[in-house]
Amino acid sequence: MKLPKEPKASEITPESLYLRRREFIKNIALLAATAAGVGATLVALSGGKRVKGKVPPPAPGQGPPLAAARSPYSTEESQTPLEDVTTYNNFYEFGTDKSDPARNAHTLKPRPWTVSIGGEVVKPQVLDIDKILKLFPLEERIYRMRCVEAWSMVIPWLGFPLGKLLERAQPTGRAKFVAFTTLLDPEQMPGQKREVLDWPYVEGLRLDEATHPLALLAIGLYGRELPNQNGAPIRLVVPWKYGFKGIKSIVKIHLVAEQPPTTWNLAAPNEYGFYSNVNPAVDHPRWSQATERRIGELSRRKTLPFNGYADEVSRLYSGMDLRKFF
Amino acid sequence: MRALFPDGVPHPWLKPGVFIGSLAPIPVMIWRGTHGQLGADVVATVLNQLGYLALTFLIASLLCTPLRLVAGWSWGIRLRRMLGLFAFSYASLHFLTYLVIDQSLNLRAVVDDIRKRNFILVGFLALVLLLPLAITSTDRMVRRLGFARWKRLHRLAYVAGGLGVIHFIWRVKADLREPLIFTSILAGALALRILGALRLRARRKVAPRAGMAG
Numbered sequence: 001m002k003l004p005k006e007p008k009a010s011e012i013t014p015e016s017l018y019l020r021r022r023e024f025i026k027n028i029a030l031l032a033a034t035a036a037g038v039g040a041t042l043v044a045l046s047g048g049k050r051v052k053g054k055v056p057p058p059a060p061g062q063g064p065p066l067a068a069a070r071s072p073y074s075t076e077e078s079q080t081p082l083e084d085v086t087t088y089n090n091f092y093e094f095g096t097d098k099s100d101p102a103r104n105a106h107t108l109k110p111r112p113w114t115v116s117i118g119g120e121v122v123k124p125q126v127l128d129i130d131k132i133l134k135l136f137p138l139e140e141r142i143y144r145m146r147c148v149e150a151w152s153m154v155i156p157w158l159g160f161p162l163g164k165l166l167e168r169a170q171p172t173g174r175a176k177f178v179a180f181t182t183l184l185d186p187e188q189m190p191g192q193k194r195e196v197l198d199w200p201y202v203e204g205l206r207l208d209e210a211t212h213p214l215a216l217l218a219i220g221l222y223g224r225e226l227p228n229q230n231g232a233p234i235r236l237v238v239p240w241k242y243g244f245k246g247i248k249s250i251v252k253i254h255l256v257a258e259q260p261p262t263t264w265n266l267a268a269p270n271e272y273g274f275y276s277n278v279n280p281a282v283d284h285p286r287w288s289q290a291t292e293r294r295i296g297e298l299s300r301r302k303t304l305p306f307n308g309y310a311d312e313v314s315r316l317y318s319g320m321d322l323r324k325f326f
Numbered sequence: 327m328r329a330l331f332p333d334g335v336p337h338p339w340l341k342p343g344v345f346i347g348s349l350a351p352i353p354v355m356i357w358r359g360t361h362g363q364l365g366a367d368v369v370a371t372v373l374n375q376l377g378y379l380a381l382t383f384l385i386a387s388l389l390c391t392p393l394r395l396v397a398g399w400s401w402g403i404r405l406r407r408m409l410g411l412f413a414f415s416y417a418s419l420h421f422l423t424y425l426v427i428d429q430s431l432n433l434r435a436v437v438d439d440i441r442k443r444n445f446i447l448v449g450f451l452a453l454v455l456l457l458p459l460a461i462t463s464t465d466r467m468v469r470r471l472g473f474a475r476w477k478r479l480h481r482l483a484y485v486a487g488g489l490g491v492i493h494f495i496w497r498v499k500a501d502l503r504e505p506l507i508f509t510s511i512l513a514g515a516l517a518l519r520i521l522g523a524l525r526l527r528a529r530r531k532v533a534p535r536a537g538m539a540g
Contacts (some may be wrong), residue, residue, distance in 0.1 A: 027331045031339035031346075038347025043354050046378040047364075047371070080366075088366035096501035099365060149499075151367055196500045267500055286445045286496055288438070295366045299430040 062110070062225040062232065066138055068158050073214060074142035075308075080153035082222050084295050089229045090147065091248055092196055093182065093189035100191075101229035108188050108249065110226075110233035117165070119254035120175035125168075129233045133219060135168070136160035140223075141216055141237070146278045146307045148242035148264075150300075152292045157237055158220030163211035171207065171255045178210040179203075179260035180236060181252035189249075197263050203236065203247035204260035204274065206316075214239055214312055217250075240309040242276045273326040277317070278307035282326050337401055344405055348412045351379055369428050376420035377449075381490045383413035384456075385512055388487055392518035407463050410483065414460040417453045417490075449493035455486040484519075487512050 087102040094104040115132065118124035127135075138158050146152045166178065184200035186192040192199045209215060216237040219226060226232040231248025238245050244264050254260075264272035271285055280290045280303040291300035306313050317325075331338035355375060358364050364371040387409035390402035429435050439446045459480055461467070468476045491512055494505040 024331065027339045030337075031343040034339060034343025035346035035350070038344050039350025039354075040347075042348065042351050042379060042382065045382060046351060046375045047355070047358070084366035092500070098367075151370070283442070286443055288435070288443070291435070293367060293369060293428075298369060298427060300428070 062227065065223050066158055066220055066225065068138040068140040068220075068223070071139045071141050073312075074140065074156075075144060075154060077142075077144065077154045079142065079156055080295050085153060085155055085221060086227050086229060088295065090149075090244065091191075091229055091231065093191040093199075093201065093249075094229065095191050096196060104190060105228035107190060108183075108228040108232065110228065110249075113233050113251075115234060115250060115253060117169045117253045119179070119256050120172045121255050122170035122172060123168070129219075132165070132234065136164050138219070141218075143216070143237060143239040144307050145237075145239065145243050145246075146292060146303065148244055148272065148276070148284065148289075150284075150287060150289060150292045150303075151295055152303075152307075153295050156222055157216060157218040158223070158225075159216045159218035159237065161213050162215045162217045162236065163213065165217060165253070166207075166211060166255070169255070174257045175255035176207055177256050177259050178205050178207060179252075179254045179256050180205075180247045180250050181254075182247055183249050183251045198266055201247055201263045202260065203245055203262050205238065205245075206259075207255070208316055209238070209313075212313060212316065214309060240277055240306040240313045242272075242278060244272070245276050275317075275322075275325050277313075277322065277326075278303060279305060279322055279326065281305070282323055340401055341404060341408065345408060348383070348408075351375065369423070373420060373423050373428060376416050376423060377494070380413050380417035380420050381487075381494060381508055383409050383416060384483065384487050384490055385508060385515070387413055388483060388512065388515045392515045392522070395518055395522040410456075411460060411463060414456045417456055421450070421453055445493060445496035448489045448496070452486045452489035452493060455482050455489070459483055459486075484512075484516060 088098050089101040090098060091101040091105065094101040094108075111129065113129040114126050115129065116124075116126045137160070139160060140156055140158055142154060142156045144152060145155050162178075180203045182201040183189065184192065186199075205215065216239075217234055218231075218237045219234050221227075221230060226235065231246075231250075234250050235248040236246045236250065245262075259274060262272075262274055264276075265274055278289075283289050289303055292303045293300050304310070330342065355364070355372060359368055359372070387406050390406040390409070393399045393402045425431060425436060429439075440450050441447070459482060462471060462476060462479060471479065491505060491509045494508060495502065498505060
C-alpha cells in the first residue's frame with residue numbers, strides 16, 4: 001500500500017500565520033465596524049436632517065384646481081419647480097431648517113380660518129377665508145421671490161391685490177401703515193414653542209406700499225390653494241422686498257397711524273430694516289446682496305434693484321435715502 | 327497583512343477604520359447630489375455640510391488630549407494628526423466650493439467678501455491658520471522644529487477652532503443651538519487643557535525634577 005504523499009514543506013502554512021488568521025479576521029471586522037460607525041455618524045451629523053425621512057413628496061397644493069386670470073405683472077422667466085417651492089421654505093413656526101416646514105406643517109389647520117381687519121378703518125370686519133376667496137377675482141401672478149439669504153425663486157402665485165381688501169374696509173385719514181399678524185398657536189405651529197423669534201410673527205407696510213397693485217394677498221400657488229408650508233390659507237407677497245416681508249398664515253390686518261413693529265427688525269435691527277426693499281447696493285452686514293443664486297442654478301446672477309420691479313415701485317421711495325431706510 | 331495591521335500596535339483596526347469612515351461623507355454627498363437629495367439649493371447644502379465636517383473634525387482633534395487627561399484614553403492621541411488633517415481637508419473643500427462654484431472664481435467678489443464681512447474673514451483666517459499646522463504635521467517636521475516649538479505652534483489649532491465656531495455663529499440668522507453646542511465642546515476641551523496644565527505645574531512645584539511627564 002502506498003501512503004499519500006506528504007505535502008511539500010513550502011505548502012505548509014507557517015504556524016505564526018495560522019494563528020494570525022483569526023486575529024486578522026477579527027481586525028478586519030473591527031475595522032469595518034469602526035468605518036461604518038464613524039461614517040454613519042458623520043453623515044448623520046453633517047447632513048442627516050436635510051434628508052431625514054427621504055425628501056418629502058412635492059405637496060400638490062390643496063383642493064381642486066382654481067381658475068385665475070393671467071396678469072400683465074407676471075414675469076416670463078422660467079418657474080421654479082413645485083417641488084423646490086414646497087420643500088425649501090423659511091417658516092420658523094415649523095422649524096428653522098428649510099426642509100422643516102414641508103415635514104412639520106401638516107399640523108396647521110387652514111380651515112376654519114378667519115382674518116380680522118381693523119384699526120383705523122371705517123368698516124372693521126372679520127372675514128371667513130372662504131368668503132375672502134369669493135370676494136375678488138383670482139389672478140395668477142408669476143413673481144420673482146428674492147430671499148434676504150441671497151437665493152431666489154420664480155413662483156406662480158394665485159391671489160388678489162391687497163389694496164382691494166383694504167379698500168373694502170375703508171381706511172380712515174389717520175391710517176398710514178398696515179400691520180399684519182400670523183396665527184399664534186404653538187399646538188398648530190410647534191416652532192412657536194421655542195423662542196427663536198418673538199411670536200407671533202408680525203410684519204408691516206406703509207399704506208402706499210400696501211395699496212400698490214403689485215402687493216398681493218396670495219391664497220394659492222401653481223394653480224391650487226397654498227400648501228401649509230407656504231403660508232396657508234392666506235399670505236402676503238411683496239415681490240420688490242425680501243421674502244421675509246411676505247408674512248404667512250395671516251389672521252390679522254390692522255391699519256395704524258404709526259410704523260408697526262416687524263419681527264426680523266425686532267430680532268436684529270441692524271440687519272433687517274422696516275423697508276427691506278431688495279437692494280444690491282446695500283449689503284446685509286454679514287453677506288453681500290449684490291448677487292443671488294436662483295434655485296436650480298449653480299452660479300450666481302446679479303440682484304436687481306427692487307428685485308427687477310424698479311419701474312413699478314421706485315417712485316414710492318423718491319427722495320428717500322435707501323441706505324438709511326434699508 | 328502586516329502592512330495593514332502592524333505588530334505591537336494596540337487596536338490596529340482603529341486608525342484605518344476611522345480613516346475610511348472619515349472619507350464616507352464625500353461619496354454619500356456625491357450620490358445624494360446626483361439623486362436630487364441635497365435640497366433645492368445644492369451649493370448651499372454642500373457648503374454647509376463641508377463646513378460642518380471641517381469644524382467637527384477640528385473639534386474632535388482638539389478632544390484627543392483632554393480625553394486622555396480625563397478618561398485616560400490614549401488611543402485618541404494616535405488619531406489626532408489624522409483628525410486634524412481631515413479638518414484641514416474638509417475646510418479646504420469648503421473654501422474651494424465657495425470659491426469655484428458659489429462665486430464662480432470671481433476673485434474680486436471673494437476678496438470683497440473677506441475684506442468687508444467679518445463672518446467670512448474669520449472663516450478664512452481659520453483656514454489660513456490650519457495651513458501651517460497641516461504642513462508641519464509630519465514626523466520629520468516635528469523633529470525639525472523640535473517638539474517644544476512644534477507644540478507651541480500647534481496650539482494655533484485652538485485659535486482656528488475658536489474662529490471656526492464664530493464663523494458658524496455669525497452665519498445663522500436666529501437659531502443658535504448647533505453653533506452653541508460646538509462652542510461649549512470647544513470651551514470644555516480648552517478648560518480641561520488649562521486645568522491639566524495647571525495641575526502639572528503644581529505637581530512640578532511640589533516635586534521639582536520629578537522627571538519627564540509621561
